[in-house]
Amino acid sequence: MSFPSFREAFQRLEALGKVLRVDEEVSADFEAPLLVREVSRRVGKAVLLTRVRGKEASLVSGIYFGKSPRDLGLGSLEELCQRYSSWVSLFDRLPMDASDRLTVLASVSWIAERFPRVVQFPSSEYEVKQGYDLDLTSFPAIRHSPREEAPSVVNPVIVIRLPQLKNFIAVSHPVEVVDEKTMLIAAPARSPLHDVLSEAAATRSRV
Incomplete structure (x- = not known):
């Protein structure tokens, strides 16, 4: 199974109506963190802030926090647990604790059946800045x-x-x-x- 990218996860949640879009300007220091925390805690939605004061880019947060694996295209929670358990069991014979196994697991991309891929974006979707x-x-x-x-x-x-x-x-x-x-x-x-x-x-x- 190929895990969704951040963009793909956002699009899935948006299609399910689980993204709250805020077009009013908010401050980066106080209003944005408060909105993200309260929306995630109370209604479980991700938040898209299109106008953050003093910032050129929009802000997306809460994509994965508290979301159902099925909403993200990962199957049911039981399927996800079974899949991770089978991966972790590959390291049963190695002298390491559970946290070390997860660390090693995260670095082995082929276990997730997903190899690094090159993604191309139209030039209008990104901007390169450097130096001064x-x-x-x-x-x-x-x-x-x-x-x-x-x-x-x-x-x-x-x-x-x-x-x-x-x-x-x-x-x-x-x-x-x-x-x-x-x-x-x-x-x-x-x-x-x-x-x-x-x-x-x-x-x-x-x-």
């Missing part, structure tokens, strides 16, 4: 908690490479947007991202 044209505050970053010092993007895809490396490293870690040109990346110790950043700092290399 890049303004990080235009990203749909919000404060998810009053304790957060800065707005954050929870699940970005970060592609990073040192000049001496031939291959890119793609990871997903939360980032905080400090200002137009500065962001903070939470790089767990002993992670590929942490190793690359540590090597860059030690060799004074640009990333």
Whole structure:
């Protein structure tokens, strides 16, 4: 079974009437997090915010939280549990606990019968910015908690490479947007991202 992409999952929920669209302008720091949390908790719908103050992009949240696997095209909950149990059982003979098995499982794409694929989008659907044209505050970053010092993007895809490396490293870690040109990346110790950043700092290399 091929798992739906984020776009496909959103379209499925939208067709089922399980997406709440908000066209009025909302603030990124207070109104957006409150709307997403309350709508998810009370009615279980995903939220599409088309106008986030100070942001150029729309914001979609709550696609997977509390949603039925069947709504996302994954079959029934029983089928999903059975499928995951059969995958995890492949590691029964290896000396690792359940959490380690899930970590390994997540990194083995062929188990899910889904290989990496190249997706092409019309040029009108995306925009590339770099250098001085890049303004990080235009990203749909919000404060998810009053304790957060800065707005954050929870699940970005970060592609990073040192000049001496031939291959890119793609990871997903939360980032905080400090200002137009500065962001903070939470790089767990002993992670590929942490190793690359540590090597860059030690060799004074640009990333």
